[in-house]
Amino acid sequence: MKLWLLLPFFFTQFFNAQIQVTSLIDSLSQTSSNQEKARLSMLIASELSGDDWTRALHYIEIAEKSAKNSKSDKVLADFHIVVAEIYAEKGAWDITLENLLQAFTYYRDKPLKDRYRLENDLAIAYAETQNQEKALEYFHKIYGYEHTRKNPVNLASISNNMGLAWMEKDLDSSVFYFNKSLELIKDVDAPGLKTLLYTNLGKSSVLREDYDAAKNYFHQAIRQVDPKDSAEDLAWVYGEFSELFLKNRNLDSAIYYSRNAVDILDTVAPYSLEQLQAVKILYKAYQKNGNFENAVNNFEKFMVITDSLNLEDKRIKVQKLILEEEYRTKDKIRELEENESRANFYTLITGLIALLSILGIFAYRFWSKFKRTELEKQLASSKQNELRSNLELKNKELIGKAMIEMHRSEIIEDILKDLKEIKLKADKKEIQQAIDYIGKRLQRDTSTNLWDEFELRFEQVHESFYKNLIKTHPDLTPKDKRLCALLKLNLTSKEISQITGQTTKTVENARTRLRKKLDITNSQTDLSTYLSSFG
Template identity: 30%
Template sequence: MFIINHIKISFLFVLIYSLNAQEINTTKETELFSLKAELKNAITENDSINIGLTNIKLADFFNSISLFKEATHYYQEYLGLHLPKDSSFVKVQNQLALINLELKQYRLAEQHALQALSTSEHINYKKGEATSNALLGSVSEKRSNYNEALKFQEKSLSLFSLLKDSTGIAITNENIGSIYEDLEQYQKALNYFNIANRFAKNSPWDLKINILNNIGDINRKTKKYNDAIRFTEQALESAKSANNQSQLVSALKDLSRTYADMGNFEEAYKYLNNQYIANEEELIQNNNEIVSALQILHDVKENENKVQLLNKQNEINKVQQSIALITTSTIFLALLALFLYWKKRRKHEKHILEYKQQLLQADLDKKAAKEIALNREIDIKVSSLTNYSLHIAHKNKMLSDISKTLSKLKNRNSELVSKKLKDIVKDIEADLENNNEWTELMSYFGQIHPNFFSTLKQIVNDKLSSSEMRLCMLLRLNLSSKEIADILHITPDSVRIARYRLRKKLPLESKDDLQDYLLNLQLD
């Protein structure tokens, strides 16, 4: 019943989003047509300044619908005009840095941010300088150069403070807090997140929600669970109000983790289940947004091609009329006119072929979007598998603790109670040896890494036992020795010995790390 209801909800979500997307697409198409017409007029008038500004508007338009390739094209078109290096030049360089940072092209992001910073300092453009420093700090953080990242972010913070830019101050404080969170200096991180929260009152919703989620997560990591729940629930409600699926998923995930850390697994499971539903809705929304953006681009190109075809058709009609007049004069002129007509017709057919190729490219882009969606679905399954593994670890540890406690009690009571306690211990230990969960876990693992065990069997020096195969699977899931010990119901020393014996059966050098080798094992 839950699955059927969930399918109905997903269908309604897609239906409502599709109706809204149709209205949005119409508006976006109109805006894009207007901008392209504006660019055409500027080119016709040879007005380089308006050409540059319109290229920036077109780039900003495509950036807003996440078509980064098209956005980058128009930003580069602006840079190719070699206009004076003013605040617009700084904005374009910072936007290109932000796009490349989003695409994890850190070298390019750094180059554009440095060019923006140099120009900002030269023309004394403080806001551009502040933004460039913040971007360079983010690049350094992604590269794990935390000291350098802090240096850039602190420079950015001082500039935004000088400008009294509350949103800039909030963003930079959040960036610094994230760096200290990566360094596991949680109190410092919390202080910066709290400052960011104070300055973000009039900032965009996305920023405010992200800051609340960060504050909640820091409180969870420092075991202040009530504060963690309070801030994360605020982020959850704000995400619902702003219809921000990404932040909604993040808030649900953090609430699930917090309740799990508190030992309230019923609430943790409820929020984890809600996160799974929100993940699916986010996936649907993201897919629809990608398809809508591609549809807008496709429709505009199609309409442009139709106009071109119509113009070509008018030209052909004019040529045909000319041919009719020329043929009444002389045969020579008629043959010449026919030759010109054939040449133009061939050119027209070439344009039709190019149009068909553009349609094919648009179809390929849609398929690429579907592939991205499938990769996201795989990521969700990997997350589910890891959560299931940790669930087994927790369950085994809990049963083991109960078994030890009952074993201690059995000699302190009467003979009847002692016998009863022995039976309970026996049942619990039998449950711990139950392999059904291992079968289910290995089934999940096989769906995600179907060729892992077959590849492993081909490269080992000696046949692996079933327990060694389980150890390989858990190492592939990137679990620690303590987590593996809990799952296998053995001591950490036993895990260390098992790892040592496993190394001998694998083609490893003495300096090679066993877990890194299994994580990077190439599957056929």
């Protein structure tokens, strides 16, 4: 989703890229005000978050402690806003939303002019976490505020965002907001925003199968773009336009626009999703046009970009998991430290009371023993939670790898079918040999037994599960064992169907048969809970 961000993200008055971290640290060491310490620490953390994440976390902790010690709800709310901005830049939108909501508890009752920036940020965060209803709720709020200020560009930007939020739910509403945006800025010099709006209208027209209107909107979008200033935007419009022509089998135009998009993106974003889509359209257009040599060349380029994006996507997912785990772990550690600090304080008080009388000594001993037991219980509980979190993380990695590999296998199988059709139509021996070579490479990539790898990884995480299961139910087939493993991971029938490629109904039927094999006669017994008892 392309959101036209109305405002610089998350209270940019806190930041100044020109400020030197060293001078900020010097200032921090000289101040005694908790409010100023919080402000300076937030500045330092923001500056370091891109290059030195470990130090950034350290200053986030200082800022949090200082904000709490300041006893100011506003300082604490502003701390959460800065944390939200830092995690937003890392793509950890769940943590971003969590901190924005904490800040909103302070700003909720403040005048609209004070909370309007935060509500804009909440709208964007909800949109990024796919909660379109909440996103629309906050976009409507800030639209009302902007309407009083009579700023047409800001109003048009918000209307565009609302149109995007409606696109998957109601195309008529989506088109209404895009046209409303254009009407607001018809006399304003805003080529970038107009390009975005005309392209969104073109995409909406394609979804409504009004191809003549779509062509008109895409042409208007192209006329708004200055290639010298907005090459990537122009490539994006070209890519959307070429997809329309491919659907209409206007192959020459599809080749022309997709090739222009590819040429531009080769210089500005050669390994982007936009480039992947443009190259895909180009090789399919060449294929349908009978130009198999160019089809093969662009298909090879498509595979190179796909491999690169797959690796980057995996890296980003792992980074997000690490960031979220660090964030949750930091909260747990802080809670334990606060408990420990409280325990030490109570111990000191009890010790002082113990000095006053023998009764105090007995009271201290009794209380100390009780507190030690509670702390041991907390420590044991913390260890159990940590083990559970690690197991859940490993299960998520296991499921993620299975889905990625299954999706990759399906893509390669589809590509192999396309290659066979291309080979049948190719009349040059060199092209046929090239297709055979690519096909063999792809077949080699799909030769691995994905389920064997899945079960091997599963046994590494849940070592005793299969052993205990077979000991109790020796008649289970390999497919039954596989379904048991997926249910052990607490997956729904829909999620299992996405991994196995079966329909949800087929998975439901398999679950029913499995219950009979496991001799689970009580309808109240949950199948996943029963399987979890095997380790």
